[in-house]
Amino acid sequence: MPVAWLSLDEADNDLTRFLTYLIAALQRTDAGIGVDIQAALAAAQAPLAGILLTRLVADIAGWLTGAVESSSWSSTTTP
Numbered sequence: 001m002p003v004a005w006l007s008l009d010e011a012d013n014d015l016t017r018f019l020t021y022l023i024a025a026l027q028r029t030d031a032g033i034g035v036d037i038q039a040a041l042a043a044a045q046a047p048l049a050g051i052l053l054t055r056l057v058a059d060i061a062g063w064l065t066g067a068v069e070s071s072s073w074s075s076t077t078t079p
Helices: 015-027 035-042 049-063
Strands: 003-006 067-070
Touching: 003 015, 015 035, 015 049, 035 049
Parallel strands: 003 067
Antiparallel strands: none
């Protein structure tokens, strides 16, 4: 089973930073996950968080046999 490891700290409360790291972790198992979201994050005015999260969920829908692990979810308050 593929596993994406994500280690978080308090600075990861920033949605752009969080999504960037989450996508990087997921891409270690499938390089195609989140590619369009990365482009949106790099844009001067990124789309709303809900749009980005919806796209990410759609990207990982076929990857449901994998898992995302984090050693420090308690370090963040959002998302």
